[in-house]
Amino acid sequence: MLAEETTLVEQTMEAIRQRIAGRTLAPGSRLPSIRRFAEDMQVSKSTVVEAYDRLSAEGTIISRPGSGFYVAGQLAPLSLAEIGPKLDREVDPLWVSRQSLEAGGDFLKPGCGWMPPSWMPEVAIRKALRSLSRANDAILTEYGSPLGLSELRHFLARRAGGYGIDASPDQIILTGSGTQAIDQLCRFLLEPGHCVIVDDPCYFNFHALLRAHRVNVISVPFTPNGPDVAAFEQALIAHKPKLYITNSGLHNPTGATLSPVVAHRVLKLAEQHNLTIIEDDIFADLEHEHAPRYAAFDGLERVVHIGSFSKTLSASVRCGYIIARPDWIDGLVDLRIATSFGAGHFSAELVLSVLKDGSYRKHLDALKTKLADTMGTTAARLTKLGIKPWIEPRGGMFLWCELPKGVNAADLAQRALARDIILAPGSVFSITQSADNYVRFNAAQSQNPKIFEVLEDLLG
């Protein structure tokens, strides 16, 4: 159909919708015949046929074969407003997620955990979509295999090999997201009332996720080289936790990287105390050099490795993965089928297509250079305001910063939100409330000078 005809169809649909909204056509009443309406609207009969078909498809009107088209019985009540950021909501672990996900385009989001769209590999994604539109009909319409697309799992096994993680593709399960991967593992490994260790500070959504599992959460101070090993050992003795959830590669929110000696000591303690470790490696592609991975040292005995593509490829394609010991795979697949049934082909095919595209590696190289620059600029701008980066991260997008003395981060975040700026206050990253005067900045989302003007104003 030509573009011009499409417009006519849409105009005709809109005319009918308006008559229905204004009750010129009441619910249940018969629509004019196609011939009469075509004359009425001065359009062709085929335009009216198409408009009636599409309005039937969306449920606005109903087709009764042999009798004609009727206005649908009940109109859905109109939504008064889309849900927007709530200024009065308590600053809890879900606060930053909801603000960031719900905010409209007017908001600046130095507190959010992902890149702006213009930093993502959109050309490769468009190419992948066009190529997917030519895939065979099984890929377009059927469930995927329980583990997920084989070729992508082979790719991920090779990539894991690059980090020293020795895994067969059959040890990899694709999931709906990185978060969902952790969620499935928690269901697989935990019972309500169990104890879980996280870092202090850690990614705030770990707190929200673990709350949904009704487990007890304790935290261990995080140093620039990994968790504080002495405190970690004390926690193991005192609380007998089943699980430790952390980031490998680049730590969220601190941007810190694990040192080999800390990795080795934590693993020794894990073995002594029968602790399982989930390492969430979603920032892997933003590293300049590979930091140690627990899974590489441990050989996937008691470490489960998870990842996703939301940070460097697309958050619109939901796809994550689990790399685990072979004897856990069957149980994890059963759980996955029980709770979300089959995997889809689309996300996995799309991710694979972009990863395989030669341009993706170049995109990452350019991205890392750009990020490093922006990290430098952002750190300098913050330091000028008396906001001090805790460390100089070796990669990634996060700067974990201490506010000037006496400034409460949650309070600052509430006041910034009223000025259309979303911050990530330290309190949401720490269950011990030890980070109340810290803020996490995302350098990639901190390019607009207005952010620093407002901060200066609010701190002044």
Next chain:
Amino acid sequence: MLAEETTLVEQTMEAIRQRIAGRTLAPGSRLPSIRRFAEDMQVSKSTVVEAYDRLSAEGTIISRPGSGFYVAGQLAPLSLAEIGPKLDREVDPLWVSRQSLEAGGDFLKPGCGWMPPSWMPEVAIRKALRSLSRANDAILTEYGSPLGLSELRHFLARRAGGYGIDASPDQIILTGSGTQAIDQLCRFLLEPGHCVIVDDPCYFNFHALLRAHRVNVISVPFTPNGPDVAAFEQALIAHKPKLYITNSGLHNPTGATLSPVVAHRVLKLAEQHNLTIIEDDIFADLEHEHAPRYAAFDGLERVVHIGSFSKTLSASVRCGYIIARPDWIDGLVDLRIATSFGAGHFSAELVLSVLKDGSYRKHLDALKTKLADTMGTTAARLTKLGIKPWIEPRGGMFLWCELPKGVNAADLAQRALARDIILAPGSVFSITQSADNYVRFNAAQSQNPKIFEVLEDLLG
């Protein structure tokens, strides 16, 4: 890049992979320079550059700027075999799912719960993918809003209106699948140890799902008009269940439809006993005429309505939805963020695009006619073998059939699997084991005469 060049790049990549596999290029060793390798392979330097880039992207080789390309440190172990259907696995609620999802193309699948690819609207899907490849970069790369694509929720609200369900778009949450919708609701509504009612027989995956929630499951006999109301009341009195999970529209596995009087009585009982009802309406688009919906009678007070697009649009696009009372939405969104973070744009945009396409309604009309024909043929073929349909369903794809006396369905299913045919034995649909001589047939997957030949042979 021209197709011919692409082939050369792939050939070059394959040549390098073979040298690595054969250890001509050992892990850690430096690859030949681009110039030398281009001469070696008789290809252009740009072909080698592209091949090296793509091999870097997949992690087979590593680029060290200023130094060259190196074979990645460790090769991932090769998978010995993809997981195939396991003949010896116990026939439990996950048995049919796994057999159906894992089976290769050689298997006939009258036991599976979805349509063959050729019955799905692939033209509209291809068109939607092409159109998505031209979407703006936020759609291509960013998280969606917490509730999911607004326009799709408006569409679904109008569609629900067509079933008499009066819901605002803000009462609708998009999920990763229909199963995931039920899973989220179970997490929202249930505690371990609670009691849940299902139909006897019911969709087998409800059993698997509820097992993951550690609840007690009881079942009530299902009649051709809905649950047996007297038994339902007794179960409410005896077990004080919190939740009843059932199908509306078309029942799985029986193909039965709810009558208005049963719907009304069940709702009255639900109110008296403070019971919540989840109605899973994933077969809605296969009805010839709309059966009653609990949510329409109840006004979404104590009924939650869920659906997906896997059965009539595509199972490759993972997208489901929840329609619930307004005061539950915030809690459900929080749970969704905690356990799977943001929604993606892709699936929702794709589904919306197909639903809006005028061709989709026509596709459904043709599909329903074809299904009705096939149902007739299949029922006749089964009856000839002494396999008797329980009822003549008013729509959908399922025929719930009684086997000849003395034939055990699970045993028959095991023997059929050895002949490359996947059946859905009654035992997996019933926790009381009252359906051991029933089998569910999917008419859309029962067109191959071999199925009936093998059945005749196995029953003979």
